[in-house]
Amino acid sequence: MSRGPSPLRPPFTPFNPDDAVSPIDREVHPVIHVGRVAVITGAASGIGKAAALELAKQGLRIVLADVNEEQLKEAAKETAKIVGESNVLAMRTDVSVLEDVVRLRDKVFEQWGEVSVLMNNAGIGLRGTSWDGLDNWKQIFDVNVFGVLNVQQTFVPYMIHQENPSVIINTGSKQGITNPPGNAAYNASKAAVKSITEGLAWELRQQPTNKLTAHLFVPGWTWTGMTSASAAAAAASSTDTNGNGNGTPHTDINGNATSNPLTTTTHTHTPGSGTHTNGRTTPTKDSPPTKPAGAWSAEETVLYMLDKLRLGQFYIIVPDNETRKEVDALRIMWAAGDITEGRPALSRWHPQYTALFEEYMRDSLAQMQ
Numbered sequence: 001m002s003r004g005p006s007p008l009r010p011p012f013t014p015f016n017p018d019d020a021v022s023p024i025d026r027e028v029h030p031v032i033h034v035g036r037v038a039v040i041t042g043a044a045s046g047i048g049k050a051a052a053l054e055l056a057k058q059g060l061r062i063v064l065a066d067v068n069e070e071q072l073k074e075a076a077k078e079t080a081k082i083v084g085e086s087n088v089l090a091m092r093t094d095v096s097v098l099e100d101v102v103r104l105r106d107k108v109f110e111q112w113g114e115v116s117v118l119m120n121n122a123g124i125g126l127r128g129t130s131w132d133g134l135d136n137w138k139q140i141f142d143v144n145v146f147g148v149l150n151v152q153q154t155f156v157p158y159m160i161h162q163e164n165p166s167v168i169i170n171t172g173s174k175q176g177i178t179n180p181p182g183n184a185a186y187n188a189s190k191a192a193v194k195s196i197t198e199g200l201a202w203e204l205r206q207q208p209t210n211k212l213t214a215h216l217f218v219p220g221w222t223w224t225g226m227t228s229a230s231a232a233a234a235a236a237s238s239t240d241t242n243g244n245g246n247g248t249p250h251t252d253i254n255g256n257a258t259s260n261p262l263t264t265t266t267h268t269h270t271p272g273s274g275t276h277t278n279g280r281t282t283p284t285k286d287s288p289p290t291k292p293a294g295a296w297s298a299e300e301t302v303l304y305m306l307d308k309l310r311l312g313q314f315y316i317i318v319p320d321n322e323t324r325k326e327v328d329a330l331r332i333m334w335a336a337g338d339i340t341e342g343r344p345a346l347s348r349w350h351p352q353y354t355a356l357f358e359e360y361m362r363d364s365l366a367q368m369q
């Protein structure tokens, strides 16, 4: 069945991981393999630390790089318990400083001579809006964009000459794809990561040997140092009692107020209010944040990522307990539709388009059942 006027357009087929472009035997993956080397930035906490522990369980040698020395030591200790001290290297590295990244690469290649998994994951979530917070904009771009580029430009020229296959995984965000209002600086930095990684994937495909592949890893709402700190900060500063920060609740089509503290504004929700629009408990000034039901743990996010990596997927868009795969897909298509349909920017959050967006989500989800 053709969906459009062009006979070249492939027919619509529902997503099926078994149809992935280059499925690789799960048992003998050439990259995620005993004795090979994983380098992870931002490895002292959250998703990066969970990746270090999981890859250690799979028998890889682990290089942990992070700017936070204290947490880095602790993460290295935990990793060594799994894979042995001689298979762990921890280096204080600020990814925004090129010299630090070069030192890291030199040490890794001197010690182990290769990298099979490069996880370019360090990131920060400071806030910057369109005409405020320029210093935050600069810091965010230094870490989230130039940090990623420093690592990519330093490691890739070495990795493309390796005999064995390897992967580079850059960590983006759904905020870099659908651009929800509220933290323009973070969104722009993650949009840049998407663009950088797509360009990288294409350039790597032009290489005659083509043994290094790039992947864009887009976590869902994951409970980590970053999200819990945002929640705690919002809790500490909140004076709002209606549970919606600025008093403008955003309710998505599932009826969920989108509650990731990194996402936004219109649903500036709730960390801070104690109760959520849909009844979940979130932190108050008096109670430390605990993982909300809607978020995934870092371990869940990493396991999902590794599964998709094994299938050779470029875009690894991770769901969470609040947003399932189909909802993400429809939101991404709606965002692209703003351009092709001539709607206003970010029409999903435009009062005149709210009803239309909700109808689109409802009808499309019903069709997908």
Ligand SMILES: NC(=O)c1ccc[n+]([C@@H]2O[C@H](COP(=O)([O-])OP(=O)(O)OC[C@H]3O[C@@H](n4cnc5c(N)ncnc54)[C@H](O)[C@@H]3O)[C@@H](O)[C@H]2O)c1
Pocket: 041, 042, 043, 044, 045, 046, 047, 048, 065, 066, 067, 068, 071, 093, 094, 095, 096, 121, 122, 123, 124, 143, 147, 171, 172, 173, 174, 218, 219, 220, 221, 222, 223, 224, 225, 226, 227, 260, 262
């Ligand atoms: N948690 C989520 O819901 C979520 C969602 C989408 C994307 N992400 C992205 O996932 C990545 C990991 O974030 P996380 O949620 O695990 O947060 P986290 O704060 O728990 O971990 C980030 C780590 O990066 C380190 N770091 C910060 N600046 C650094 C620098 N200049 N050099 C080296 N290390 C530095 C921090 O010290 C920290 O250990 C980030 O890129 C983030 O933007 C997270």
